[in-house]
Amino acid sequence: MAVLYVTPRWRAPSIVWHVLENLALKIGYQAALQDLYGALENWRIWSVFGWEDIRQRYRRSVLGPFWLTISTAILIGTIGFVFANLFGRPLDEFFPNLAVGLIVWTFIRQVIEGASDVFTSQERVIKQVNLPLTTHVLRMIWQNLIILGHNAVIIVALWLWFGLWPGMAILQAVPGLILLVLNGIWVVWLVAIICTRFRDVGPIVTSIMQMLFYFTPILWLPDMMTERGVGFIVDYNPMAHLLALVRMPLLGQEVPFASWAVGIGLLAVGAPLAWYAMGRLRHRIAFWL
């Protein structure tokens, strides 16, 4: 901690610089691969600690994680009652849509918002053990998948209550959820890198998610917007498509081709981007904490 100096303000672009950059890309590719592979190999760490995070929170409570289920159920019940009456929609049409939508949305929102402190909250571990950084990402996603699992009890209760069994369409929810999680990994990587470096991005992410919540058909039904000629906020909303991947099968509906295309398209565009960022910046993250 001695020699203090200041980096030059600007470096002239040159062929050498471009060559170095290409080289960095190659090195980055490997570093990212190692990180991801290492994290998958250490699956025990993130799966156990993901559970532990939840157990920790409810350690001394009797119902434990089912408090999450109860509070979600109360929220859904309240919103469902108010909005179904407000919009004058029959309860058995509005309610399942809202419930499944809100539960899946909670998962999406918590994963993306959780990305902002996925590294900063693990500072002590990152600064002491050379674990693949993806371990922390998977731990957070896994933790939210567990919460999703607890909330799924509500969905089952709804099926029973309204007497709707989705049938074989439910099988589509599995690839849908996998696609959602894969997209989640690259988004978390990118958001986490940016939020660790720039600490004001976290609140921005929260605001954006809040905004997207109202743009996505959760509190309202898609046809309400189409009727008013603003259907584009459903059709061109990537979040609406990602949500549809899991929500529609659970409601016994066929997932439209467009939603699959958007999900796969996002992965095809975002994953290489995150891959590049991860490979190049992975080694800087410990210094940013």
Next chain:
Amino acid sequence: MTVFAEYSPYQVAANSAVRPRIVMRDMTIDYPIYSSQGRSLKKLVFSTATGGQIGRDASDRVIVRGLDGVTLTIEAGERVGLIGHNGAGKTTLLRALCGVYAPSRGTVDITGRATSLIDLSLGIQDEATGYENIRLRGLMMGLTREQTDELTPSIEEFTELGPYLAVPVRTYSSGMRLRLAFAVSTAISPEILLMDEWLSVGDAAFRKKAERRLRQVVDNSGILVIASHSLELIERLCTRAVWLDQGCVRADGKVKDVTEVRKR
């Protein structure tokens, strides 16, 4: 009769692996320092918008050179003590040795698995009991559940915490936490053990026991690197001392020689 006899199967496993070795060549570590200002996106956005005056502020990052051209080779069986005053780069060196900090210049090659005891609270969950924490910390160190379960009786014995192990860790004193963390981390003889000074938390009896175990690590042809302000501890424990000053190696050699130079 030593207390550590029951660890033999794992020590054999450690022995059968490659001989640990650390080679640092001209290793330099620079930290960029971000203040709340420097970290903020606003600053970056505004600086690119105005381009001039503020831009210089945002991109003229202040950088601290934590380590400056360190060249050292540590062989199996060495117990190295790092000395130097606060901010001399001791912890930075330990972090580089466990692969957390990547060198900005030069190289560091580490053969063998490094276990670091820089932060005691690693993987410790306050609400979980001592036994649960043994499993969690073991997991964090890359042990399987079966391996940890097998090691639990000997860890139990080493900590001397008895019935307290069944109680949540939040009730522990810092000395008790130290016992737990130390016992788990050194249960399988680590190939490379990196420690920041905190042995002083424990009571005298435990300290003696811990020091004995540290010697054991090295007797199993491992490497110990310990940073400490206590010359007395290093004289007792180490075979070699490295004096770091302002990120550079000022002296390196036998403990007696280095401490003598240091005192002068």
